[in-house]
Amino acid sequence: MVQAYIKTPLGTTAIKGDTQGIIKITVLDENVPESDTIPVELKEAVTQLKEYFAGSRNHFTFKLNPQGTDFQKRVWNALLEIPFGTTTTYQKLSVKLGDVKAIRAVASANGKNPLWIVVPCHRVIGSDGSLTGYAGGLWRKKWLLEHENPPIQQSLF
The missing domain is CATH 3.30.160 (Double Stranded RNA Binding Domain)
Structure with missing residues (x-):
């Protein structure tokens, strides 16, 4: 390696x-x-x-080889499907994976994501829209979400 x-x-x-x-x-x-x-x-x-x-790339194409359990890999693959500039919730991710009660397991796998940014765990937020746990620090999560979806400047007139 x-x-x-x-x-x-x-x-x-x-x-x-x-x-x-x-x-x-x-x-x-x-x-x-x-x-x-x-x-x-x-x-x-x-x-x-x-x-x-x-700011010139919104998806990644290089080969990934993350190491984890089968469940973790399922979660990480689901994270790869979250479009650039959008967010989802842990609950929606759990439903997508087929078990609405697996929210904590999904959150745990999300937190063990070994491929920062590329597998976009930063795009997962709380059901109330809050920026919940992020291994790199919430300030980084906020920065990444703003980087991917910058506010649109409104016209003054």
């Missing part, structure tokens, strides 16, 4: 993967220097993440 670090508006991002795909993308609270060279296995992910933060 190879790893690289890039700078983003939300902090240093660590990207890990191999020839089978990207295994993990995380944001770090500590300041780690950006990688001087990017391993070939990670180049496409790095390029696409930089495009996302620049």
Whole structure:
């Protein structure tokens, strides 16, 4: 497995993967220097993440290889279906997965998402519209949602 670090508006991002795909993308609270060279296995992910933060990309096409239980992978695949610039709730996600009572299990799998931003767990909010738990910090979740759906400037006249 190879790893690289890039700078983003939300902090240093660590990207890990191999020839089978990207295994993990995380944001770090500590300041780690950006990688001087990017391993070939990670180049496409790095390029696409930089495009996302620049505002020129709204979906990702590089190969993913997250490690988790079958249930976690089902949840993560459901997260991939949430359109850019929109949100859903844990309850709606549970219903979509076939068990309305699985809200806590869905929330737990959501919290264990190993592919920050790419598997858009930040697009899941509380039923009342609140920004509920986010491993990267609620300020990052708010930033990401605003990045994906910026407010429209209203005309003054």
